[in-house]
Amino acid sequence: MRKKICYIAFLLVSVSFSQSTFESFLKPSDSLNLSRRNAVVIAESSLAGLTLIGLDRLWYADYPRSKFHTLNDNNEWLQMDKLGHVFTSYQLGRVGANVLNWSGVRKKDQLIYGSTLGFTFLTAVEVMDGFSEEWGFSWGDMIANATGTGLYVGQELLWQEQRIVLKYSFHQTKYAAQRPDKLGDGFFEEFLKDYNGQTYWLSANVHSFFKDSNFPKWLNVAIGYGGDGMLSGENESVNNSMISQNRIRQFYLSLDVDLSRIKTNSRFLRTIFDVFNVIKVPFPALEFTDKNGIKLHGIYF
Structure with missing residues (x-):
């Protein structure tokens, strides 16, 4: 029993030391290293x-x-x-x-x-x-x-500081299956190549513009831009026939979370938050187009 207690104590001390060392490694240097x-x-x-x-x-x-x-x-x-x-x-x-x-x-x-x-x-x-x-x-x-x-x-x-952050979101569309050579075949290719499913966001942190306000420090308002109906860069001939395209611009208004502003004492978590802060957090969104007017999305990716 004593041996088990000693082993557990040793393990806890080792993990604590390793975590402390890792946290120290992630800490920015105060002077040139x-x-x-x-x-x-x-x-x-x-x-x-x-x-x-x-x-x-x-x-x-x-x-x-x-x-x-x-x-x-x-x-x-x-x-x-x-x-x-x-x-x-x-x-x-x-x-x-x-x-x-x-x-x-x-x-x-x-x-x-x-x-x-x-x-x-x-x-x-x-x-x-x-x-x-x-x-x-x-x-x-x-x-x-x-x-x-x-x-x-x-x-x-x-x-x-970065008060306005560029972010990205993606959802799969029906268009990739029609032209997999151009728009990707499978999720990972489509993630990079299918512009119909991509949205780019300017995500502005509210509190950073109103320092004395009670807004949560992590709350952002995001404006997005996307496109739909694109099977090619422009109207082009494929296999001697014109591709039918109904191309529209899409504008979005939504909320977002600035993960880098979530308070935590863990430098590991800060690093993780910083890495994933390139992705727009899914929220309800308003979509504006010149052809379809205004549309509400319950959750938009």
Whole structure:
């Protein structure tokens, strides 16, 4: 019996020590931590390099190479693809700044070297597009990339916090089954490729704009944008026949939760909340379209 008690006590102490060590690891450094900073730089550079090599070997290799050329695709997909660029650039920049903050890098350098991570990486991808006969360098994509980075940097300079967060939500639609080559085959492909099921949100934290109010610190109001009825970028011929499309723009108004503002003493939970804060929390929503008027969704994803 005594042995069991000792074993249990030892186990509890070990778990407590491990948790304490892990919490200490997640805590941002108060000053520049060279080992952390170097690890971040090496990890980001390696991951970006491997991703670009993978794209070149697994994606671009399937299409003929060409001389560098540009492409005007600004009218495609009701600009949903451009919002995808804004979202990706913003989120990569947020991650880049956060990991440098964890390393103890000063704020100015976080913005210069961290928050521009998304813009830098996506620019490299755009250049690769420019040398592919199937694609092309898009100035519209570049503007979208700059917008995402600017949204993050601008708020840090103006408010020293992210009061307005870019978020994403997705639901499966009937359109992917009609064109799985374009819109994806299966949930994970559709999650990335079916613009009909995607919604991008500007989620604004209420309390951050009204500091003296009694609004919950985690409560957000979100404005969303989506599109429906898209089987191709524009009206295009497939198998010598025109695809019938009833393309509409959708605007949404809903509530949201800023997970990063939920109070907790656990740095592990803070990290988890920060990771999942890219996803819009399902809530009732009002949908506005020029063709269907106003529609209420009990729960909208």
